[in-house]
Amino acid sequence: MMTPQTSDMAEGVVQDMGWGRLVFGQTFRDPDEFGTALREEGSGRRDIGMYLDAPHVFVALHAHEFFIDPSFTYRLDLTTPMQYRPPDVPGLTVRQVNSIEDCIAINHIYVRCHMVPADSDLMWSNSQNAPHVVYLVAVDDETGQVVGTVTGIDHCQLFGDRENGSSLWCLAVEPTVTRPGTGGLLVRSLIEEFIRRGRSQMDLSVLHNNDGAIALYERIGFTRVPAALGIKRKNAINEPLFAPVKPEEQLGQLNPYARIIADEAILRGIAVDVLDAQGGYLRLTHGGTSIVTRESLSELTSAVAMSRCDDKRVARAVVADAGIRVPEGCTATFTDEDCRFLEKVGTAVVKPARGEQGAGITVGVTNPDDLNRAIGLAMQHCPDVLIEERCEGEDLRIVVIDGKVIAAAIRRPPEVIGTGTHTIRQLIEAQSRRRSVATHGESVIPLDSVTEDTVHKEGWQLDDVLPANERLIVRHTANLHTGGTIHDVTDELNPMLAKVAVDAAAAIEIPVTGIDLIVPTVCGEEYVFIEANERPGLANHEPRPTAQAFIDLLFPRTAATPWAWHPDPIEQH
Numbered sequence: 001m002m003t004p005q006t007s008d009m010a011e012g013v014v015q016d017m018g019w020g021r022l023v024f025g026q027t028f029r030d031p032d033e034f035g036t037a038l039r040e041e042g043s044g045r046r047d048i049g050m051y052l053d054a055p056h057v058f059v060a061l062h063a064h065e066f067f068i069d070p071s072f073t074y075r076l077d078l079t080t081p082m083q084y085r086p087p088d089v090p091g092l093t094v095r096q097v098n099s100i101e102d103c104i105a106i107n108h109i110y111v112r113c114h115m116v117p118a119d120s121d122l123m124w125s126n127s128q129n130a131p132h133v134v135y136l137v138a139v140d141d142e143t144g145q146v147v148g149t150v151t152g153i154d155h156c157q158l159f160g161d162r163e164n165g166s167s168l169w170c171l172a173v174e175p176t177v178t179r180p181g182t183g184g185l186l187v188r189s190l191i192e193e194f195i196r197r198g199r200s201q202m203d204l205s206v207l208h209n210n211d212g213a214i215a216l217y218e219r220i221g222f223t224r225v226p227a228a229l230g231i232k233r234k235n236a237i238n239e240p241l242f243a244p245v246k247p248e249e250q251l252g253q254l255n256p257y258a259r260i261i262a263d264e265a266i267l268r269g270i271a272v273d274v275l276d277a278q279g280g281y282l283r284l285t286h287g288g289t290s291i292v293t294r295e296s297l298s299e300l301t302s303a304v305a306m307s308r309c310d311d312k313r314v315a316r317a318v319v320a321d322a323g324i325r326v327p328e329g330c331t332a333t334f335t336d337e338d339c340r341f342l343e344k345v346g347t348a349v350v351k352p353a354r355g356e357q358g359a360g361i362t363v364g365v366t367n368p369d370d371l372n373r374a375i376g377l378a379m380q381h382c383p384d385v386l387i388e389e390r391c392e393g394e395d396l397r398i399v400v401i402d403g404k405v406i407a408a409a410i411r412r413p414p415e416v417i418g419t420g421t422h423t424i425r426q427l428i429e430a431q432s433r434r435r436s437v438a439t440h441g442e443s444v445i446p447l448d449s450v451t452e453d454t455v456h457k458e459g460w461q462l463d464d465v466l467p468a469n470e471r472l473i474v475r476h477t478a479n480l481h482t483g484g485t486i487h488d489v490t491d492e493l494n495p496m497l498a499k500v501a502v503d504a505a506a507a508i509e510i511p512v513t514g515i516d517l518i519v520p521t522v523c524g525e526e527y528v529f530i531e532a533n534e535r536p537g538l539a540n541h542e543p544r545p546t547a548q549a550f551i552d553l554l555f556p557r558t559a560a561t562p563w564a565w566h567p568d569p570i571e572q573h
Helices: 031-039 055-061 100-112 120-129 155-159 182-196 211-220 256-267 303-310 312-321 336-345 368-379 424-438 449-457 495-508 546-554
Strands: 014-016 021-024 048-050 066-068 071-077 092-096 133-140 146-154 165-173 201-207 231-233 271-276 281-286 289-294 329-331 348-352 362-365 385-389 394-401 404-412 415-417 471-473 485-488 512-519 528-533
Touching: 021 031, 021 155, 031 048, 031 055, 031 231, 055 066, 055 231, 071 211, 092 182, 100 120, 100 133, 100 146, 100 165, 120 133, 133 182, 146 155, 146 182, 155 165, 165 182, 182 201, 182 211, 201 211, 256 271, 256 281, 256 289, 256 546, 303 312, 303 495, 303 528, 312 495, 312 528, 329 336, 336 348, 336 368, 336 385, 348 368, 362 368, 368 385, 394 495, 394 546, 404 495, 404 546, 415 424, 495 512, 495 528
Parallel strands: 021 048, 165 201
Antiparallel strands: 014 021, 048 231, 066 231, 071 201, 092 133, 133 146, 146 165, 271 281, 281 289, 329 385, 348 362, 348 385, 394 404, 394 512, 404 485, 415 471, 512 528
């Protein structure tokens, strides 16, 4: 497979993908020229060298600059029938990109999947002017949202590949997608495109520990090509692949909310000491300054501010005094007064006065029996219980750091989409597995009494088969820890809502917070304040630069390593 460049192929072929360049080693007569090409890697990019003859020799001779990528190369023979053919996914259409907006959507998926973002303009230019580059997207037929993507390179068309080959790159699926089989559908669609073009084989590179992707490729029929090794430069982006930092064994135990902060600090040359991996405690040190953090909570947040956020009743009172609208509410008395309040407001939300991650919350209480059950559930988490009127609208989380809105997102409760063949229980289990993988175990849909009651109130049982394309909300709370999904709306946020969030943070006197509002629409000015979170999950808002803003707050003299692309924070008015 790895043979020196031959006369019938183009020489020195490099393809810019926006996130980095593909350097095709078989097109270089001299390994030194191959190395020169890799050294031209741009800042914030990740170049990949492939198909070099004797890559181990090259790396051994330049060990201070390059390393062997810890990935497997797989190949599919396109001249024989596929061993595995993923079924069509109802409600999804795969097509080539047809606008710059598609490329921007691809970028968002890349970053949500912790991949290096790309230059959207370059991707769009490639799609229009480079027929050897194929960008496919999976689109939700109902919403029009791009929910997945894969890229292909036609080697034969690009450089006259004597093996008549092609390759697959950047398979990525939006972590919140609810339709199973999206990744398989994208891979199959790319395979069919290259079969149509008459290619003989298709290669791909996959990280050695990406078990889910490897299982998918092997089911399709890809087989390993042991001799094909990728080569990368030793840069900041690749550092975890070739030289894990000293506490890597501890960093690997951090949840995503602490890890995103540790990674950002390391990129800036800030020393990271993991004090308690399970608890998410870090000590960050730079230039004689040392600060202890727990995820997005730091020593800069006062105990008073924490106590105001901790008790939802106190937070309500503080922001209400600042002129911010709050829903009508009361502390449960465990008497008939509670039922009279429910009768007054019609529909209520019952929650522990103190707690987090949506534990013990019941939404949509309408009668005394449900009220008593909801109060009992809330009391399992806190003896004091808050009863509030239920305000209809979207659940909006606004992240405020150092008096600025950095990100805004709508949080939606978990739902499943019917296939016509799977039970609701099976759909929930499958969706929960996907959410767990996407969030490193942080988000799952519990199959508990709350889920069962929610499904039952919608007229279904867990073992019923949900018709194809029918959507079913399986819990009413939108918390990510119970399977909710998050959808970025920073660019659409009304400046008035941004101001409300900043004012609420100022009233509480907290430097980093997640302000939760219920809004009819993010474009309007109507809202009610729900609560403030002293430890918002910054990782939930990628690609917004939440971790960067947090480290800027802690160490204002440091400068973040620039990315090839990132979205800008919302303008404050």
